[in-house]
Amino acid sequence: MNPVLMIVAPIVLSGVLALFLKKDTPIIKYIALGFFSFMLLFSIKLLSSLPKVGYLDLAKMLTVEKWDFVLSLQVDHLSVIMLILTSVLLILVTLSSWTMKGSVGYFSLLIFFAGPISGVFMSTNFLWFFIFWELTLVPMFFLVGIWGAEGRIYASIKFFLYTHVASMFILLAFFLIYKETGTFDMTLVKESMLASPVLIWWLLFIGFAVKMPIFPFHTWLPDAHVQAPAPISVLLAGVLLKMGAYAMIRMVVLLLPQQTEAFSWVILTLGLITLFYAGFMALYETHLKKMVAYSSISHMGLVTVAIGTASYAGLSAGVYEMIGHALIISPLFLIAGFLHQRTGSWYIKDMGGLMQKAPYLSTIFVLAGLAALGLPATMGFVAELSILIASIERFGMGMILIALGSMIGAGYIIWTFRRVIYAEQSTLIEKSDFKMHRIEFLALLLFALGIVVFGLFPSLLFDTINTAFVALSTAGGIG
Amino acid sequence: MISAFSILFASALLSLLFHRTIWLKPFTLIALVIGMCLSGTAIGISGFETSQATSLFEFILQWVLFALVLHDKNETSITQILFIGAASIALLQSSTLISFVISFEALSIISMVLVSQIRTPDQAEGAIKMFIAGAISTGILLLGTAFYLMGGGMLDKAIDIHADGFASMGIVIMLFGVFYKLTIVPMHGWAMDTYTLIRHSHAGLLTGVAKTVVAVATFKIFSGFLAVQIEMGILLLAFLSVLTMTLGNFLALFQTQISRILAYSSIAHAGYILLAFVGVKSSYASTGLLYMAIAYIFMQTAVFLLLDTLAHRYNIKSLDDLNGLGKANRVLAFFFTVQLFSLAGIPLLAGFLAKAVVFYAVVDAGLWYIVLIALLNSALSVGYYAWIIKHIYFDKPSTLFAQEQTDKHKTGKYANEKLSILSQSMLLLGTVFFGIFASLVFSVI
Numbered sequence: 062m063n064p065v066l067m068i069v070a071p072i073v074l075s076g077v078l079a080l081f082l083k084k085d086t087p088i089i090k091y092i093a094l095g096f097f098s099f100m101l102l103f104s105i106k107l108l109s110s111l112p113k114v115g116y117l118d119l120a121k122m123l124t125v126e127k128w129d130f131v132l133s134l135q136v137d138h139l140s141v142i143m144l145i146l147t148s149v150l151l152i153l154v155t156l157s158s159w160t161m162k163g164s165v166g167y168f169s170l171l172i173f174f175a176g177p178i179s180g181v182f183m184s185t186n187f188l189w190f191f192i193f194w195e196l197t198l199v200p201m202f203f204l205v206g207i208w209g210a211e212g213r214i215y216a217s218i219k220f221f222l223y224t225h226v227a228s229m230f231i232l233l234a235f236f237l238i239y240k241e242t243g244t245f246d247m248t249l250v251k252e253s254m255l256a257s258p259v260l261i262w263w264l265l266f267i268g269f270a271v272k273m274p275i276f277p278f279h280t281w282l283p284d285a286h287v288q289a290p291a292p293i294s295v296l297l298a299g300v301l302l303k304m305g306a307y308a309m310i311r312m313v314v315l316l317l318p319q320q321t322e323a324f325s326w327v328i329l330t331l332g333l334i335t336l337f338y339a340g341f342m343a344l345y346e347t348h349l350k351k352m353v354a355y356s357s358i359s360h361m362g363l364v365t366v367a368i369g370t371a372s373y374a375g376l377s378a379g380v381y382e383m384i385g386h387a388l389i390i391s392p393l394f395l396i397a398g399f400l401h402q403r404t405g406s407w408y409i410k411d412m413g414g415l416m417q418k419a420p421y422l423s424t425i426f427v428l429a430g431l432a433a434l435g436l437p438a439t440m441g442f443v444a445e446l447s448i449l450i451a452s453i454e455r456f457g458m459g460m461i462l463i464a465l466g467s468m469i470g471a472g473y474i475i476w477t478f479r480r481v482i483y484a485e486q487s488t489l490i491e492k493s494d495f496k497m498h499r500i501e502f503l504a505l506l507l508f509a510l511g512i513v514v515f516g517l518f519p520s521l522l523f524d525t526i527n528t529a530f531v532a533l534s535t536a537g538g539i540g
Numbered sequence: 541m542i543s544a545f546s547i548l549f550a551s552a553l554l555s556l557l558f559h560r561t562i563w564l565k566p567f568t569l570i571a572l573v574i575g576m577c578l579s580g581t582a583i584g585i586s587g588f589e590t591s592q593a594t595s596l597f598e599f600i601l602q603w604v605l606f607a608l609v610l611h612d613k614n615e616t617s618i619t620q621i622l623f624i625g626a627a628s629i630a631l632l633q634s635s636t637l638i639s640f641v642i643s644f645e646a647l648s649i650i651s652m653v654l655v656s657q658i659r660t661p662d663q664a665e666g667a668i669k670m671f672i673a674g675a676i677s678t679g680i681l682l683l684g685t686a687f688y689l690m691g692g693g694m695l696d697k698a699i700d701i702h703a704d705g706f707a708s709m710g711i712v713i714m715l716f717g718v719f720y721k722l723t724i725v726p727m728h729g730w731a732m733d734t735y736t737l738i739r740h741s742h743a744g745l746l747t748g749v750a751k752t753v754v755a756v757a758t759f760k761i762f763s764g765f766l767a768v769q770i771e772m773g774i775l776l777l778a779f780l781s782v783l784t785m786t787l788g789n790f791l792a793l794f795q796t797q798i799s800r801i802l803a804y805s806s807i808a809h810a811g812y813i814l815l816a817f818v819g820v821k822s823s824y825a826s827t828g829l830l831y832m833a834i835a836y837i838f839m840q841t842a843v844f845l846l847l848d849t850l851a852h853r854y855n856i857k858s859l860d861d862l863n864g865l866g867k868a869n870r871v872l873a874f875f876f877t878v879q880l881f882s883l884a885g886i887p888l889l890a891g892f893l894a895k896a897v898v899f900y901a902v903v904d905a906g907l908w909y910i911v912l913i914a915l916l917n918s919a920l921s922v923g924y925y926a927w928i929i930k931h932i933y934f935d936k937p938s939t940l941f942a943q944e945q946t947d948k949h950k951t952g953k954y955a956n957e958k959l960s961i962l963s964q965s966m967l968l969l970g971t972v973f974f975g976i977f978a979s980l981v982f983s984v985i
Contacts, residue, residue, distance in 0.1 A: 080870075125979045128824070128897070188896070192887035199886060202926070206934045214934050218926055225922050229915035232896070236903040236911065 064119040064134055067103060068180045068193070071096065075173035082165045089168045093155045096172055100179070101148035108141045108525070116248060119183065129245045133186045138529030139380070140182040143307050146384055147178055150299040150391070156504035157395050158292040167208060174200040174296070181304055187235040187245040194304070195228055201293070201301065209288040210401070216288035223281035227271030234264035252317050262320035265313050266327075272305025275365050276335040279358050286354035287407075291398020294350070298357050298394065299387035306364050306383050314371050321371045329456060332365030333466075340469035344476070348407045350397040352477060353390065356433060359470065360386045366463060367448045370455040373530050378447035380526045381519070385432075385440035388515070392429040392508040395501075396422060403493045409477060414486025419495035423482045425505050430478060432512045434471040439516035543581035544598055545629045547574050552622035559619075568609050568618050575625070576602045583630060587639035587696065592984040593830055594632045597756055601628055603966065604749060604837050610963035611845050613852060614741055620654040624745065628753040632760075638695040640761050641685060644754070648674045648721070651750055655738045666737030670746075673730035677720035684714030701764045711765055712773070721754045723810045725784040735803035740851055743799070744844030747806040752833040752840075755813045759829045766820045778818045778910050785811025785917045792924045796858050801924055802843055805883060808921060809836055812898055815914060819901035828898035831981050834974055835890035839882045842967035846876050849960045854941065859928065864937025873932050875964045882971045884925040885918045890974035897978075 074096070082089055111117050116135035123132045136144070154171065161167050177200075180193030198221055206217035238261060239245050242254040252258055271278040282302075286294050314321050321328070339359035346352040360382065367379030399422070400415075401407055416423045432439035435446075445467055452460040497505075515522055551571035558564040579602060580595030582588060605625050609618055627650055631643035652674060655667040685695065691707030693700055703711060716727070723731035735743040766773075788808030795801045813836070816829035849872065850856040850865075866873040882891035895918060899911045974981065 123977065123979070125982045127827075127982045128900075128978070130978055130982075192892070195887045195892075199881065203933065206930065214930055217934070218923075218930060221926050222919070222922055226916065226919040229912075229919045232899075233903070233908065233912055233915055236900050237908060239900070240903055 064103075064107075064183065065122065065132070067100065068176045068183070071172045071174075071176035071179075075169040075176075078172065079166060079169040085162075085164050087164070089165050090155065090159060093168045093172055094152065097148055097151040097155060097175065100175060101145065101152065104141055104144040104148055107136055108138075108145065111136070111138060111141060113528070114531075116185065129186075129239065129243070130188050131186050131245075132184065132189050133246065134183040135185040135248065136183055138525060139307070139311065142380065142384075142525060142529060143182045143303060144179060146303065146387060147182070147300050148175075150295065150387060151175060153391070153504045153507060154292045154296050156507075157295070157501050158290070159500040160498050161208070161290070161292070163208065167204070170200040170204050171296075174204075178300060178304070182307065185247050187238065187247055190247070191228070191232055191235060194231070194308070195225070197301065197304065198224060201297070204293045204296075205285055205289045208290045208293065210290075211288070212284070213288045216284040220281050220285040224271055227268045227278070229268075230264045231268035234261045234268065237261050237264070247312065247316065250316060252319055255317075258317055258320050262313065262317050262324065265317075266309075266324070269305050269309040269313060270331070273302055273309060273361050273365065274305070274335075274358065275331045275361070276338050276358075279335065279339070282358060283351055283354045286357065286394070287348070287350045291395045291402075294354075294394040294398065295391040298390050302357075302361055303383050303387065306361070306368065306379070309368055310376060310379070314368055314376065318371065325369050325371060325455075328369030329366060329452075332362050332369050333462065335359065335362030335365055336463070336466040337362075337469065340466055340473070344469060344473040346473075347409050349400065349409050349412060349477075349481070350394070350407060352409070352473065353393045353397050356393070356470065356473065357386070357390045359466070360390065360433070363445065363448055363463070363466070366452055366460075370451050372451060372455050374447070375451035375455060376530050377523065377526045378444065378451045380529070381440075381522060382444035382448055384522060385444040385512075385515070388508055388511045389429055389432045389439075389441055392425055392505050393433065395505060395508075396426050396429075399495075399497065399501075403495055404489045406489055409480045411487050411489045412481040413484030414482075414490050415495075416482045417486060418490050418493075421502070422495060422497065422505075425509050427478060427482060428509050428512065430474045432516065434474045435467045437516075438513070440512050440519075441516070443516060443519040541584040542578065543583055544575040544578040544602070545581075545583045545626055545633075547571055547578060548602075548622050548626040548629065552619055552626060555619045555622055560615075564615060564618055565609060568622060569606060571622065572602050572606045572609065572625070576606070583633055585639075587636040588630065588633040589635040590633055593826070594756075594760070596980070596984045597632060597830065597833065598629055600834055600837060600970065601625065601632075601749065601753065603970065604841055607963040607966040608741070608745060608749075608841065608845070610959050610966070611741055612849070612957055612960045616657060617654060617742065617745070620650055621745065623650045624654070624750065628749065631753055631757040634757060634761070635698055636696050637685065637688070637693070637699055637761070640757065641681060641695075643757070644681065644718070644721075645678060647750060647753070648678065651746055654742055654745065655734070657739070657742070659739075662737045663739065666734040669730045670734040670738075673720055673727075673734075677717050677727075679717075680720070681714055681717030684710045684712070684717055686710070687713055699761055699765050701768045703765065703769075708765075708769060711762065715758070715762060718754060718758050719780075722751060722758070722813065723784075723807050724780055724814055725787050725807070725811075728784065728788075728807050728810070731807060732800070732803050735806060736797065736799045740799060740844050740848035743803070744841045744848070747803075748837050748841030748844060751806070751810070752813075752837045756830065756833045759816065759826065763817075763820050763826065766817060770820055774818060774907075777814065778907065781811045781814035781818055782910065782913050782917075783811075784808065784814060785914060789917050789921045789924075792921070795924075796860075798847060798856070798859060798862065798928065801859075801928065802840075802847065805921065805924070806840060808917070809840070809883075811917070812895060812914065815902050815910070816898050818907065818910065819898070819903075819905040822901040822904035824897060824901035824904055827982055827985050828894070828901040830985065831890075831894040831897045831974070831978075834981065835882065835894035835971070838967050838970035838974070839879045839889075839891055842879045842964060842971070843876065843883065845960070845967070846872060846879070846964065849957060850876075853957065859931050861938055862928065862931040863935040864941050865931075866933040867937055868941035871961060872964075875961075875968060877929055877932065878968060879971060880925045880928055882975070884922045888972070888975045890971045893975055893978055 119134040177196035343355035432441040579598035627646040687710030792804035882889035
C-alpha cells in the first residue's frame with residue numbers, strides 16, 4: 062500500500078464523512094475505530110520492515126526541483142515509535158469518546174487529525190514537515206472550540222495563536238537552513254554546513270519549546286487542557302506535546318549536536334524550572350483538571366531534562382517517559398473530565414469520597430496517580446529512574462534534584478487522593494450517578510493495563526527505543 | 541488578430557447587446573472560455589509581450605473572472621468585468637513604459653465605471669473616494685513619466701535599468717503612483733472606505749483582481765531597475781512593507797464589521813506583496829510575487845463574493861450576525877472557513893505557500909529580520925481570521941438565521957444560489973490546487 066495514503070486518506074475521508082453523513086450517525090465511530098486500527102497495523106508493519114540503521118524510504122512525490130520542495134516520506138525507529146503511540150492513543154481516544162454528542166463532526170475531525178500527524182512523523186522534508194505540523198492545529202482548534210467547556214473559545218483561540226506564533230520561528234529557521242545549505246532534506250543537513258547555527262538553534266528551540274511546553278512558554282497549555290473535552294486533553298497530552306518533543310529530539314538535538322552541547326545548560330535549567338514550577342502549581346491548584354494539566358507539564362519538564370542530556374541513555378529514557386506520560390496522564394484526564402461531566406464541578410473539594418461511590422473508577426485513578434509519582438512496578442518508576450540515572454551521568458550528582466521533583470509529585474498526588482478518593486463523602490458525589498459506558502471504561506482499563514505491563518517489563522519498549530538511538534548515533538548524529 | 545485580449549474586448553462591446561436578456565451570462569461565459577483557451581496569445585501591437593508567467597496568470601485571471609460572472613445577482617457588472625479582463629491582459633503583457641501607463645489608466649477608468657453603480661449614499665462615498673484616489677494616482681504616475689522623459693528616458697522602450705538622476709527619480713515617483721493602487725500605507729486611506737462601502741462583489745473585483753494584476757505588471761516592468769538600483773531604496777521599501785502589514789493587521793483586529801476586517805486584511809496583504817519587491821535581488825522574488833498574486837486573486841475574490849452572497853441572503857454586516865452560520869448553512873460556512881484559513885496562511889492552501897515563497901525570497905536576499913517581522917504579522921493575522929471562524933462555528937446562532945429557519949419552513953426550500961456555490965467551488969479549487977501543487981508556478985519562470 063502506498064504510505065502517502067496514510068496522510069491523504071484521512072483528510073479526504075473526513076471531508077466526505079462530514080459532508081455526507083447525517084448528524085449523530087453511530088457508524089462513524091466504527092469507521093474511525095477501523096481506520097485507526099488500520100493505522101496501527103500499518104505502523105507495526107513498518108516497524109518490522111525497518112532497516113537496522115538509517116531510514117526506510119517510503120515515497121517521494123510532488124517534486125519542485127528549484128526549491129527542493131519534495132514530499133519525501135522516510136521513517137526510522139524514532140518516527141515509527143511515535144506513529145505507533147499516536148495510533149494507539151487515537152484508538153483509545155475513540156473508545157473513550159464513545160458517548161460524545163455531535164459525533165459526525167467530532168469523529169471526522171479526529172480522522173482528519175490522523176492525516177497531518179502521520180505526516181509530521183513520516184516526512185523528512187522540512188517544508189512538508191512544517192505543513193503537517195501546522196495542519197494539526199486546525200482540527201484541534203475546532204475540537205477544543207466546539208466541544209470544550211465554558212471557557213472553550215478563549216482557550217481554543219489562545220492555543221491556535223500561541224502555537225502558530227511559535228511555528229513562525231520554526232519556519233524562519235527552516236528558511237535559514239535552506240539558504241545556507243541549499244536543501245530542505247533533514248537527512249542531508251549537517252551542522253557543519255550551517256553558517257549561523259546559533260541563530261537557527263535558538264529559533265528551533267523556542268519554536269518547539271512552546272509545543273512541548275517548556276516554561277516560560279507553557280501558558281497556553283493549562284487553558285487548552287482544562288477547556289478541551291477529556292478525550293481531546295488526552296490527544297493534546299499524548300500526541301501534540303509528543304510531537305514537540307519528537308521535533309526537539311530530531312531537529313534540535315540530533316541535527317545540531319554541537320549547539321545543543323553548548324546550550325545544554327539552557328535546556329536543563331528550563332527543564333528543571335518546568336518540573337518544579339509546574340509541580341508547585343499542581344500542589345497549589347484546587348481545580349482537579351488543572352491539577353492534572355500542571356502535573357502533565359511537570360512530567361514534560363522531566364522529558365526536557367532527558368533531552369537536555371543529549372546522550373544515548375538520556376534520549377532513550379526521554380522517549381520512554383514520553384510514552385509513559387501519554388499512558389499515565391490520559392486516564393487522569395479522562396477521570397477528571399468524567400467527574401466534571403457527572404458532578405458539574407471542577408473543584409477537588411467537591412469530590413470527596415469517590416471510593417465508596419465508584420470503586421473501580423477510583424482504583425484506576427489511584428493506579429494512574431501512583432504511576433505519575435513514580436511507584437515501582439509502574440511505567441512512571443522506570444521512566445523517572447532512567448532519566449535520573451542518565452542525567453546524573455551527564456550533569457553530575459546535583460541532578461539528584463530530579464528526585465526532589467518526584468517528591469513534589471508525590472505530594473500533590475497523595476494529597477489529591479486524600480481529598481478526592483478517601484475523604485468524607487460530599488453531597489455532590491453522593492447525588493451524582495457514576496455509571497460509565499462500558500466501552501469508555503474499557504479504554505481506562507487498557508490505559509491501566511499499559512501502565513502496569515510496561516512497568517513490569519520495560520524491556521518490551523526499551524529494546525525498540527534503544528534501537529532508534531543506536532541507529533541514529535551511528536548514522537552520524539550524536540557520538 | 542485573434543487573442544485573448546481581442547476576444548474579451550469584443551465580447552465586452554457585444555455584451556451590451558444582450559443586456560437584460562437571459563443570453564448575457566452564457567455569452568460571457570463562452571467568451572471567457574475562449575479567452576482561457578487563448579491565454580498566452582500576444583495582443584499583436586508593439587510594446588506588448590507575453591511570457592510563460594503572464595500566460596499562466598492570464599489563464600488564472602480569466603478563470604477567476606468566470607467565477608465572478610457566475611456569481612448570482614451580478615448581471616449589471618458583466619460588461620465591466622469583461623472590460624477589466626481586457627485591460628488586465630493588456631497591462632500584464634505591457635513591456636514598455638507607455639503601454640504600461642496606458643493600460644494602467646484603462647484599468648483604473650473601468651474600475652471607476654464599475655464602482656459608479658451607485659444605489660446608496662454609502663456607495664457614493666466609496667466611489668468618490670476611489671475616484672479621487674485614482675485621479676491622484678494617475679497624476680503622480682504622469683508626473684513620474686514626465687521626470688523620466690526629462691532625464692532622457694524613452695517611453696516606448698523597456699525601462700532603462702541604469703537610469704540615474706531625473707530618470708531614476710521619475711521611476712521612483714511612478715512607483716509611488718502605483719502604490720496608491722496597491723494600497724501601500726500611507727497611500728491606503730481610500731481603500732478602507734471604498735472596499736467597505738461599495739458592493740462586496742465589486743470590492744472583490746477591485747481588491748482581488750485589479751490589485752493583483754497591477755502588482756504583477758508593476759513587478760514585470762520595474763523589477764529590472766529595482767534589482768540593479770535597490771540599495772538606495774531597499775530599507776524604505778522594507779519599512780513601507782512592514783508598516784503596511786502591521787497597520788493592516790492591527791487595525792483589522794479592532795473591527796466589528798466583516799467587510800472592514802476583510803478590507804484591512806487586503807491592505808495587510810499588500811504589505812506581503814511589497815515584500816517581493818524588497819527581495820527583488822533574489823531569484824525567488826518573481827516566483828514569489830506570481831505565487832502571491834495567484835493565491836491572493838483566488839482567496840480575496842472568494843471571501844468578498846461570499847460576503848456578497850451572505851449580505852444579500854441574510855443581510856449580514858457585523859461579526860455578530862455571523863454567529864451560527866456553521867449550523868445554518870454548512871456549505872457557505874465551509875467555503876468561508878477554508879478561504880479565511882488560506883488568507884491566514886494555514887498550510888495545504890495557496891495562501892501558505894505564497895507567503896512561504898515570498899518570505900523565502902526576502903531571506904534569500906539576506907533580510908531575515910524583516911521576514912521575522914512579517915512572519916509574526918502573519919501569525920497575528922490569525923487572531924482576526926480565527927475570530928471570524930469562532931463566530932461562524934463556536935457561537936450560538938443569531939436571530940438572522942432563526943428568521944431564515946422559519947422562512948425556510950414557510951417556503952419549504954432554500955433560496956436558490958447554486959451558481960454562487962459553483963463559482964465558489966471554482967475559486968476553492970484554485971486555492972487548494974496551488975496549495976499542494978507548487979511545481980506549476982515554479983516551472984513558468
